[in-house]
Amino acid sequence: xxxxxxxxxxxxxxxxxxxxxxxxxxxxxxxxxxxxxxxxxxxxxxxxxxxxxxxxxxxxxxxxxxxxxxxxxxxxxxxxxxxxxxxxxxxxxxxxxxxxxxxxxxxxxxxxxxxxxxxxxxxxxxxxxxxxxxxxxxxxxxxxxxxxxxxxxxxxxxxxxxxxxxxxxxxxxxxxxxxxxxxxxxxxxxxxxxxxxxxxxxxxxxxxxxxxxxxxxxxxxxxxxxxxxxxxxxxxxxxxxxxxxxxxxxxxxxxxxxxxxxx
Amino acid sequence: xxxxxxxxxxxxxxxxxxxxxxxxxxxxxxxxxxxxxxxxxxxxxxxxxxxxxxxxxxxxxxxxxxxxxxxxxxxxxxxxxxxxxxxxxxxxxxxxxxxxxxxxxxxxxxxxxxxxxxxxxxxxxxxxxxxxxxxxxxxxxxxxxxxxxxxxxxxxxxxxxxxxxxxxxxxxxxxxxxxxxxxxxxxxxxxxxxxxxxxxxxxxxxxxxxxxxxxxxxxxxxxxxxxxxxxxxxxxxxxxxxxxxxxxxxxxxxxxxxxxxxxxxxxxxxxxxxxxxxxxxxxxxxxxxxxxxxxxxxxxxxxxxxxxxxxxxxxxxxxxxxxxxxxxxxxxxxxxxxxxxxxxxxxxxxxxxxxxxxxxxxxxxx
Numbered sequence: 001x002x003x004x005x006x007x008x009x010x011x012x013x014x015x016x017x018x019x020x021x022x023x024x025x026x027x028x029x030x031x032x033x034x035x036x037x038x039x040x041x042x043x044x045x046x047x048x049x050x051x052x053x054x055x056x057x058x059x060x061x062x063x064x065x066x067x068x069x070x071x072x073x074x075x076x077x078x079x080x081x082x083x084x085x086x087x088x089x090x091x092x093x094x095x096x097x098x099x100x101x102x103x104x105x106x107x108x109x110x111x112x113x114x115x116x117x118x119x120x121x122x123x124x125x126x127x128x129x130x131x132x133x134x135x136x137x138x139x140x141x142x143x144x145x146x147x148x149x150x151x152x153x154x155x156x157x158x159x160x161x162x163x164x165x166x167x168x169x170x171x172x173x174x175x176x177x178x179x180x181x182x183x184x185x186x187x188x189x190x191x192x193x194x195x196x197x198x199x200x201x202x203x204x205x206x207x208x209x210x211x212x213x214x215x216x217x218x219x220x221x222x223x224x225x226x227x228x229x230x231x232x233x234x235x236x237x238x239x240x241x242x243x244x245x246x247x248x249x250x251x252x253x254x255x256x257x258x259x260x261x262x263x
Numbered sequence: 264x265x266x267x268x269x270x271x272x273x274x275x276x277x278x279x280x281x282x283x284x285x286x287x288x289x290x291x292x293x294x295x296x297x298x299x300x301x302x303x304x305x306x307x308x309x310x311x312x313x314x315x316x317x318x319x320x321x322x323x324x325x326x327x328x329x330x331x332x333x334x335x336x337x338x339x340x341x342x343x344x345x346x347x348x349x350x351x352x353x354x355x356x357x358x359x360x361x362x363x364x365x366x367x368x369x370x371x372x373x374x375x376x377x378x379x380x381x382x383x384x385x386x387x388x389x390x391x392x393x394x395x396x397x398x399x400x401x402x403x404x405x406x407x408x409x410x411x412x413x414x415x416x417x418x419x420x421x422x423x424x425x426x427x428x429x430x431x432x433x434x435x436x437x438x439x440x441x442x443x444x445x446x447x448x449x450x451x452x453x454x455x456x457x458x459x460x461x462x463x464x465x466x467x468x469x470x471x472x473x474x475x476x477x478x479x480x481x482x483x484x485x486x487x488x489x490x491x492x493x494x495x496x497x498x499x500x501x502x503x504x505x506x507x508x509x510x511x512x513x514x515x516x517x518x519x520x521x522x523x524x525x526x527x528x529x530x531x532x533x534x535x536x537x538x539x540x541x542x543x544x545x546x547x548x549x550x551x552x553x554x555x556x557x558x559x560x561x562x563x564x565x566x567x568x569x570x571x572x573x574x575x576x577x578x579x580x581x582x583x584x585x586x587x588x589x590x591x592x593x594x595x596x597x598x599x600x601x602x603x604x605x606x607x608x609x610x611x612x613x614x615x616x617x618x619x620x621x622x623x624x625x626x627x628x629x
Contacts, residue, residue, distance in 0.1 A: 051522060053522065073525060084522070093514065
């Protein structure tokens with residue numbers, strides 16, 4: 001199967017520091033991939049390169065068999081949608097207006113159904129007419145997720161399965177909404193979308209992803225299934241903590257941090 | 264408490280954040296009607312009062328046969344003084360308010376105003392330099408160039424200031440509000456120092472021309488000047504429909520706007536050129552008039568919301584209403600003398616700006 005997204009020897013160097021070092025990966029339609037790793041491992045930089053926002057210093061990225069940087073901004077937005085970590089809105093747009101921004105040039109009437117569906121999906125249907133800056137951090141994050149879902153839906157209606165990139169999408173969410181968001185992303189993957197998410201919560205990553213990319217100091221330390229990433233010695237080496245690993249009844253591993261490793 | 268009950272309670276608390284937006288067409292029609300009303304009042308009052316009953320005849324709409332010296336005087340006052348002046352006030356107000364709204368969208372900052380951050384001063388400095396340099400280096404035969412040169416020089420001065428400001432305040436797709444305002448302050452100071460230097464070296468005749476910029480007045484409005492303003496305003500009104508969606512999405516941040524399919528670099532280039540051209544041409548006609556660009560879009564956002572497709576044209580009309588009204592006050596309040604309109608708008612706008620700062624103090628960390 002040809003990959004929806006293929007990165008070849010991607011490297012990012014800024015002022016002599018190598019943030020991402022020679023990473024190659026291929027991601028197919030319908031895959032759910034979690035990027036994990038300690039702070040400063042290069043997760044966000046990698047994701048920004050995969051989104052086309054940053055141009056790698058070396059290496060190539062191809063989206064649907066085409067060089068990522070051969071797409072214009074508008075065209076690219078129809079094939080990949082990205083949710084960034086912090087979005088700060090300083091003008092009193094309503095939740096509905098923000099979510100409708102995902103629909104691009106479409107008229108408001110054409111976008112209305114998509115917007116309503118997305119708002120339902122993130123549980124903000126009652127917040128439609130509220131001004132975004134008056135919402136809590138978590139509610140704002142869900143509104144932006146809804147916007148990204150609308151963008152994805154618009155693109156996929158025209159061009160088939162696309163790419164959904166999420167940079168710590170659950171950072172401001174309570175437990176219930178973390179699970180909701182993950183389930184929503186899984187539903188998209190089941191319909192063929194390739195989903196890549198940076199997650200700090202390893203347990204959520206285990207539940208979320210079929211495939212784990214573990215980054216360490218800019219390099220891809222592990223690219224494999226849950227079992228490959230969730231070994232106590234791997235956790236100790238990369239996160240510098242001792243951890244016990246147990247399994248749920250369904251066989252999903254979960255991690256219990258123990259003590260700091262003495263330096 | 265159940266989730267539904269909790270949501271209900273929160274809904275009650277947050278009702279203040281709920282937005283009901285009036286329909287766009289109705290808003291624009293109401294504003295146009297208000298502009299027509301203001302212009303009508305402005306036509307009738309002034310040093311030579313023309314009562315409403317005499318206005319149709321003076322405008323040449325219809326005549327009841329009572330042609331006489333009074334009608335001739337009315338017609339002269341209306342057509343060679345008042346109409347061009349009101350039209351200039353409306354166009355300058357529209358240009359200033361719209362350039363303020365675009366600049367606020369571009370910098371994602373409701374406190375941006377071309378006059379506040381030195382863009383107007385940059386234009387005024389270039390215009391003043393054009394007066395002094397062309398006057399002393401062009402012979403009398405080339406004097407006519409000066410008229411065409413002023414708007415071009417002012418636009419160029421504004422453009423350079425805006426580009427420098429953007430370069431200083433924006434880094435990596437983020438704009439620091441504090442650096443933006445402080446850099447604007449410094450740029451305004453540099454431009455004002457330059458104007459001071461020009462005042463110092465100027466001869467009497469040049470000095471009189473320069474002083475006109477420093478105060479900001481519409482008393483010099485002529486039909487010729489309207490031909491400079493009108494095309495820029497027309498282009499800006501058309502362009503604003505084109506950039507409106509991009510400016511909306513830009514509120515999410517530059518990276519977000521790019522992810523959403525906006526060509527951010529092109530949007531920035533168009534916005535910078537528009538803001539500079541609009542500010543520059545307004546400055547070249549009537550000097551530095553501040554705070555119109557900050558007051559009008561801010562008040563409008565409270566009523567019609569921040570979406571630029573409506574905000575930009577509504578700003579243009581409301582700016583026109585404000586400046587026609589302010590100019591009418593400026594030319595009648597100390598009649599037969601005239602108060603410079605720049606003083607009037609600053610007297611209204613500066614306290615308004617302080618009130619905005621105080622409101623934002625808790626919300627935005629500078």
